[in-house]
Amino acid sequence: MNGEPQTNISFAEFDLDMAHRTLRREGKPISINAKTFDLLLFLLENNGRIVSKEEILDTVWAGQFVEEANLSVQISALRKALGEKKDAPRFLVTIPGTGYKFVADVHRQDEEIVSEKPEIEPVALDEETEELQNIPPKQFTAGRSKHQKAVFAVAGLGLLILLGFFGYRYFADSSKNQIKSLAVLPFINQNNEANTEYLSEGLAESVIYSLSGFPELRVMSRNSAFRFSANEADARAIGKELNVEAVLTGRIVQVGENLSVSAELVSAEDNSVIWGEQFTRKMSDMEKLQTDIAQAISDKLRLKLSGADEKRLVENWTENAEAYRLYLLGRYHLNKLTDEGFRKGREYFEQAIEKDSGYAPAYAGLAEAYNRLSGYNAMPPNEGFPKARQAAEKALELDDQLAEAHATLGAIKHFYDWNSRAPKKNSNAPCR
Numbered sequence: 001m002n003g004e005p006q007t008n009i010s011f012a013e014f015d016l017d018m019a020h021r022t023l024r025r026e027g028k029p030i031s032i033n034a035k036t037f038d039l040l041l042f043l044l045e046n047n048g049r050i051v052s053k054e055e056i057l058d059t060v061w062a063g064q065f066v067e068e069a070n071l072s073v074q075i076s077a078l079r080k081a082l083g084e085k086k087d088a089p090r091f092l093v094t095i096p097g098t099g100y101k102f103v104a105d106v107h108r109q110d111e112e113i114v115s116e117k118p119e120i121e122p123v124a125l126d127e128e129t130e131e132l133q134n135i136p137p138k139q140f141t142a143g144r145s146k147h148q149k150a151v152f153a154v155a156g157l158g159l160l161i162l163l164g165f166f167g168y169r170y171f172a173d174s175s176k177n178q179i180k181s182l183a184v185l186p187f188i189n190q191n192n193e194a195n196t197e198y199l200s201e202g203l204a205e206s207v208i209y210s211l212s213g214f215p216e217l218r219v220m221s222r223n224s225a226f227r228f229s230a231n232e233a234d235a236r237a238i239g240k241e242l243n244v245e246a247v248l249t250g251r252i253v254q255v256g257e258n259l260s261v262s263a264e265l266v267s268a269e270d271n272s273v274i275w276g277e278q279f280t281r282k283m284s285d286m287e288k289l290q291t292d293i294a295q296a297i298s299d300k301l302r303l304k305l306s307g308a309d310e311k312r313l314v315e316n317w318t319e320n321a322e323a324y325r326l327y328l329l330g331r332y333h334l335n336k337l338t339d340e341g342f343r344k345g346r347e348y349f350e351q352a353i354e355k356d357s358g359y360a361p362a363y364a365g366l367a368e369a370y371n372r373l374s375g376y377n378a379m380p381p382n383e384g385f386p387k388a389r390q391a392a393e394k395a396l397e398l399d400d401q402l403a404e405a406h407a408t409l410g411a412i413k414h415f416y417d418w419n420s421r422a423p424k425k426n427s428n429a430p431c432r
């Protein structure tokens with residue numbers, strides 16, 4: 001932010017260390033991201049004054065195209081860092097329909113009190129806002145002379161010219177600023193229950209498959225992204241290692257028949273939140289959840305989709321919720337990369353197919369299970385590979401765009417068909 005002071009700022013039991021851009025509470029550092037720090041600094045600099053949402057967005061996100069939802073996410077993160085609730089504010093008061101007001105005794109290291117906490121109580125702020133909003137326009141313009149009006153007209157014209165220039169620059173450079181690569185980390189299961197652990201990886205993997213269908217977006221594979229934990233996610237470090245511009249994290253909570261997912265897309269440049277949203281669906285509508293997340297990211301990143309891509313994004317592979325749940329269980333066990341995991345994965349895929357005989361991804365999963373069982377010598381190659389081929393071909397018969405099925409057929413041709421013509425030592429072992 002421009003004009004950022006170099007002295008430390010303190011209020012109540014909190015201190016802002018400007019040199020290290022750190023927030024401390026009674027000397028102990030509190031973890032906040034860079035954008036939350038900038039937001040807090042702006043509010044402190046405007047302590048005691050009502051600031052509109054537009055003013056905050058224009059200052060804290062200067063030069064960036066953002067939506068109001070970004071501000072809501074950062075406000076929520078700031079309240080959490082300060083240990084306060086929206087319905088019982090201690091420092092940050094929401095002014096309905098307008099913006100926010102930070103109310104605190106603020107000190108700087110080299111000054112007396114910068115601004116005193118207003119005498120007015122937070123509950124009275126709504127009346128203050130209504131009073132400001134209800135002043136008729138005449139009262140602001142009645143005393144203006146013709147000269148003043150001319151000055152304002154010239155100033156307005158100049159502002160329009162500037163807005164036009166910067167608008168052109170923004171849209172001309174938008175393709176350069178667009179995020180074109182990301183990694184999806186395994187979602188965090190906040191229930192901490194073993195019987196729902198499959199949801200964390202399964203749902204994230206489903207989102208990977210949905211996003212990978214976008215021509216303009218490069219999405220890292222499951223094996224690359226799942227090496228990192230969302231609990232200790234540092235988007236900047238992950239972005240550097242995987243060469244991506246953003247990282248998607250999520251948290252899952254299951255309450256009865258409801259599943260709630262909080263998803264955040266974080267910039268790998270500065271760890272700021274690009275987008276955040278909470279989704280709540282019935283467990284019976286779980287497959288739609290991953291398409292909703294992918295759709296929201298597509299809208300946020302302004303990805304250009306063809307009619308076919310758009311249709312594919314919103315189309316569910318199965319209407320059977322139990323088939324989808326069994327499919328996620330199959331993927332979960334298959335990805336353990338153990339003989340027992342391959343067998344359990346095969347069983348769950350077969351059960352999913354029993355629930356929905358037209359479920360293409362379940363056939364693709366079954367093909368991969370047989371491929372791995374044969375490739376890892378847990379099943380005779382002459383028994384496993386033909387079954388893998390049959391399942392993969394069925395998957396492609398139902399959906400010829402399934403990458404997993406094409407990959408399995410490629411592996412069969414390389415490790416089985418090719419080997420049957422020219423045997424070589426260890427030729428049955430798949431690429432790991």
